Amino acid sequence: MKLLLDLARGMLARRRRQTLVSVAGVALGVAFFIAIAALMRGFQGYFISQIIDVAPHITVKDELRAPPRQAAELAHPGGAVTVSGVKPRDRVRGIRAAGDKLAMLEAMPGVAAAPLLTGQALLRYGARDVSATLLGIEPARQARVSNIGKDMIEGRLEDLRATANGVILGAGLAQRLGVRVGDTVSAVSPAGTVLPMRVTGLFRTGLTALDNAQGYTLLKVNQVLQNRPNVVNQIHIRLRDVTRAEPLARQIEARFGDRTESWEEQNANFLTVFVIQNAVMYSVTGAILLVAAFGIYNIVSTVVFEKTRDIAILKSLGFTERDIQLLFLAQGLAVGLLGAALGCALGALMIEGLAQIRFGVETPAGQDRFMLVRDWRIYAAASLFAVAAAGIAAVIPARRAARLDPVQVVRGAA
Amino acid sequence: MSAPAPPLLAAEGVTRRLPEGVTLVSDVTLAVGRGEFVAVTGPSGSGKSSLLYLLGLLDRPSEGRILLEGRDTAGLDGEALAALRLARIGFVFQFHFLLPEFSALDNVLVPMRRLGRLPLVEARRRALALLEALGMREAAGKLPEQLSGGMRQRAAIARALANDPALLLADEPTGNLDTRNAAAVFDIFAGLAAEGRTVIVVTHDLALAGRARRRVHLVDGRVVSDGPP
Numbered sequence: 001m002k003l004l005l006d007l008a009r010g011m012l013a014r015r016r017r018q019t020l021v022s023v024a025g026v027a028l029g030v031a032f033f034i035a036i037a038a039l040m041r042g043f044q045g046y047f048i049s050q051i052i053d054v055a056p057h058i059t060v061k062d063e064l065r066a067p068p069r070q071a072a073e074l075a076h077p078g079g080a081v082t083v084s085g086v087k088p089r090d091r092v093r094g095i096r097a098a099g100d101k102l103a104m105l106e107a108m109p110g111v112a113a114a115p116l117l118t119g120q121a122l123l124r125y126g127a128r129d130v131s132a133t134l135l136g137i138e139p140a141r142q143a144r145v146s147n148i149g150k151d152m153i154e155g156r157l158e159d160l161r162a163t164a165n166g167v168i169l170g171a172g173l174a175q176r177l178g179v180r181v182g183d184t185v186s187a188v189s190p191a192g193t194v195l196p197m198r199v200t201g202l203f204r205t206g207l208t209a210l211d212n213a214q215g216y217t218l219l220k221v222n223q224v225l226q227n228r229p230n231v232v233n234q235i236h237i238r239l240r241d242v243t244r245a246e247p248l249a250r251q252i253e254a255r256f257g258d259r260t261e262s263w264e265e266q267n268a269n270f271l272t273v274f275v276i277q278n279a280v281m282y283s284v285t286g287a288i289l290l291v292a293a294f295g296i297y298n299i300v301s302t303v304v305f306e307k308t309r310d311i312a313i314l315k316s317l318g319f320t321e322r323d324i325q326l327l328f329l330a331q332g333l334a335v336g337l338l339g340a341a342l343g344c345a346l347g348a349l350m351i352e353g354l355a356q357i358r359f360g361v362e363t364p365a366g367q368d369r370f371m372l373v374r375d376w377r378i379y380a381a382a383s384l385f386a387v388a389a390a391g392i393a394a395v396i397p398a399r400r401a402a403r404l405d406p407v408q409v410v411r412g413a414a
Numbered sequence: 415m416s417a418p419a420p421p422l423l424a425a426e427g428v429t430r431r432l433p434e435g436v437t438l439v440s441d442v443t444l445a446v447g448r449g450e451f452v453a454v455t456g457p458s459g460s461g462k463s464s465l466l467y468l469l470g471l472l473d474r475p476s477e478g479r480i481l482l483e484g485r486d487t488a489g490l491d492g493e494a495l496a497a498l499r500l501a502r503i504g505f506v507f508q509f510h511f512l513l514p515e516f517s518a519l520d521n522v523l524v525p526m527r528r529l530g531r532l533p534l535v536e537a538r539r540r541a542l543a544l545l546e547a548l549g550m551r552e553a554a555g556k557l558p559e560q561l562s563g564g565m566r567q568r569a570a571i572a573r574a575l576a577n578d579p580a581l582l583l584a585d586e587p588t589g590n591l592d593t594r595n596a597a598a599v600f601d602i603f604a605g606l607a608a609e610g611r612t613v614i615v616v617t618h619d620l621a622l623a624g625r626a627r628r629r630v631h632l633v634d635g636r637v638v639s640d641g642p643p
Contacts, residue, residue: 003527010515313511316472317525317573318500320493407473410507410585411463 026339034347136222155201332394420484504574
């Protein structure tokens with residue numbers, strides 16, 4: 001094998017410029033693959049971690065996935081009688097037996113659950129009115145199912161207990177209202193209840209949609225504000241293993257009947273976009289490597305064409321078809337390996353270069369730079385792809401070389 | 415009484431026909447013993463080289479069989495034939511066919527390394543000895559492009575002898591050489607035959623062929639005479 005590698009090296013070295021161009025092609029493909037993958041995965045990872053950190057992993061809602069069948073339909077299943085204009089029974093919304101369900105959920109291993117009552121409220125401060133979603137929570141339990149404690153930029157979550165009608169506002173919401181910690185806003189619910197609420201803290205999650213329109217208050221306070229005593233309309237669940245969210249959500253929904261959504265379901269639109277983004281990324285970088293593979297095919301084909309006499313003499317010396325095939329395959333793989341190694345180094349440099357870029361603008365997410373992932377698996381995948389492409393590109397000319405009839409070549413040379 | 419040793423190489427009713435119907439070699443039967451120096455002559459297109467490629471197991475006969483050291487090669491696959499060529503047969507062509515990227519020494523080492531019979535240090539020693547015997551000691555480290563035509567052909571002969579083959583086949587080895595170098599190459603072949611190695615040389619140069627101890631003359635792919643030159 002060492003002999004074949006020496007022969008391959010000699011043949012490639014003879015065509016130094018063409019070899020270098022092919023190596024550079026592979027290296028560029030690998031480097032771009034690495035840099036783009038680091039960028040995309042960095043952004044996607046950040047986005048998903050924000051979603052996972054900020055939103056509950058599973059949300060149980062006081063809704064049903066499909067509207068319940070009406071009594072008239074149940075009374076005449078598939079019958080000849082059609083009842084139209086039947087109005088659904090007016091039922092009090094909220095999760096039934098929420099306390100029991102919470103206890104059952106908490107008993108599951110690796111599961112933390114917290115009850116909430118969410119509702120709309122109009123927050124008024126001076127002449128400013130801003131519509132917001134208020135989440136009535138139990139601070140100790142909520143702290144176990146969300147990162148709100150970590151997201152606090154002023155005050156603490158527990159301050160809700162120490163203050164009558166306290167409210168914690170998103171930083172963007174507070175800015176829109178023009179309030180600071182210690183100010184008192186007036187909250188008006190759709191039920192018509194008006195409560196003065198004292199701002200005890202501010203939070204910033206990084207998700208603008210939340211920071212600009214969400215606030216936290218005590219569960220009991222929100223029940224009073226929304227005029228829905230003892231009602232819980234959501235249960236937020238946090239899991240130790242986030243990958244269990246979807247199957248567990250299906251399990252809970254099957255058991256309780258309440259609509260239960262995992263974080264994947266709630267963000268399916270983003271995740272679909274990511275899939276498309278990844279497909280585009282892999283297509284583009286794949287195309288670069290494909291072009292590089294054509295370069296390798298070209299160089300190995302040229303070498304085979306130029307080396308027909310050498311192939312003939314090697315065969316006459318006793319080299320087998322397999323030896324000849326390996327000899328040219330080794331040349332393709334050598335170009336692939338060299339390109340992959342160079343591409344990895346170049347890719348790492350590109351990542352470090354991208355990491356130095358500052359946008360000079362503080363985004364709501366608190367980032368003014370690219371979010372980059374430095375994962376050895378990206379390098380491994382790019383290298384593997386490049387070497388495989390190089391190998392495949394070299395196979396055809398290598399097989400052609402192996403099948404060369406030395407007698408024909410020697411006759412032609414004579 | 416023990417049976418007589420088989421000839422080193424034997425062709426029995428060998429015919430080589432191309433798929434398009436052209437017959438290159440027709441019903442050739444000959445036996446070549448150890449240490450023989452045979453010249454194959456004939457006009458252009460008489461099938462000299464084709465016969466040599468058949469005898470050297472580079473090509474397969476359409477009919478008949480080739481026996482090397484008493485062993486029928488007809489049933490052997492490509493790998494087995496390659497192994498026989500590597501260990502038992504040396505080829506020299508009209509063109510030197512040295513690998514241009516490697517020095518004369520490295521070219522001689524190629525078949526030795528492929529066979530792997532000798533450790534590299536010993537292989538190098540043997541390769542240098544071969545080159546020295548052919549007057550190439552000083553040029554061992556030179557690339558083929560730095561060598562003269564005669565030196566290239568001598569390096570090719572050294573490469574053909576690298577694995578100490580029983581049979582040396584040469585196809586018009588002096589075709590590209592001047593008279594002096596051609597005579598020198600034939601001297602080498604005569605010397606090798608004197609050492610007991612079997613040498614078969616295809617040539618159209620009757621004067622050089624006269625230096626062999628046996629001459630096989632072909633016309634239209636058939637042996638028309640076989641005997642002393």
